[in-house]
Amino acid sequence: MAPDQTVSSRSTRDASHQSQSPLSCPECSGKLVTANRETRCQECGLIVDENQLDRGPEWIASDEDSSRRRTGAPLTAGRHDRGLSTEIGWSRDGYGNTLPAWKRRQLNRLRREHRRSQWRSKRERNLAYGLGEVRRLVSALGVSESLREQACTLFRQAQNEDLCQGRSLEGIAAASVYAICRCNGLGRTLDEIGQVANCSRAQLECAYSAMNTELNLPTAVPRPQNVLPRLVTDLGVPNDIQHRALKLAALAEDIGITTGNQPHGFAAACLYRAGQELGCLITQQELAAVANTSTKTIRKHRDALLDLLDEQEGGQ
Structure with missing residues (x-):
């Protein structure tokens, strides 16, 4: 074989090797996995690439400059x-x-x-406006920054699925915040979010229904245990009453009497019963105002708790 043909075949083989290595293993054509700054094969364990450069910001201060301002703000x-x-x-x-x-x-x-010139298209301008509305709602509700990032990501996903067409951007933003609260088990109701949102209750419910259906959100079932910490914080009751109310709510959930009931009303009833047992007077009016429910609902769930406790004492 001529030398030029040898060089040509070798370069062709090297080019095919380079084009194949990022996708599959050059030895066994297995799947490649990148972890801990190295790329290895899952089948034979061959290390294809290692010591990859970390092109992210350098957060370690140098000897010459003790500040970290040169790294810039992180991506959000x-x-x-x-x-x-x-x-x-x-x-x-x-x-x-x-x-x-x-x-x-x-x-x-x-x-x-x-x-x-900040927005290249109307779609990008709507995205900027919607994300600004999400940040405003999160700030008004006092939600953490991690949930804010999740809500903004969910709004982006909703826009990519064309769920913003024909619907209010404010409604989609409020529905994103409400959906993230539901997915993370936070006791935020539609009424609370509707009070700070720039949309009507109907627009909020319509947007959330569309997002829940089209995006298959992993929303959890509302539980009284998720609402109790916020009620305790607003009322300023001791920790022992909170622990007793959590036990009552867990007991009622195991029996199944919380099914089909609003979690806020049942959580208020558990807190009211725990206060009566431990000698802390919490009026029904205070609980109804904080839990956004009525005193009649609290008394109804309280009677159900009393019947449950009487059955347990009779069984013992």
């Missing part, structure tokens, strides 16, 4: 561009010095043009 799902947009300052520079009048006028013009 709460903004339409993942947080990579440019923010133009107002009246002070990076050192805190006041800018002259001509520089402020120039920044105003730059800020106006930057705002006009």
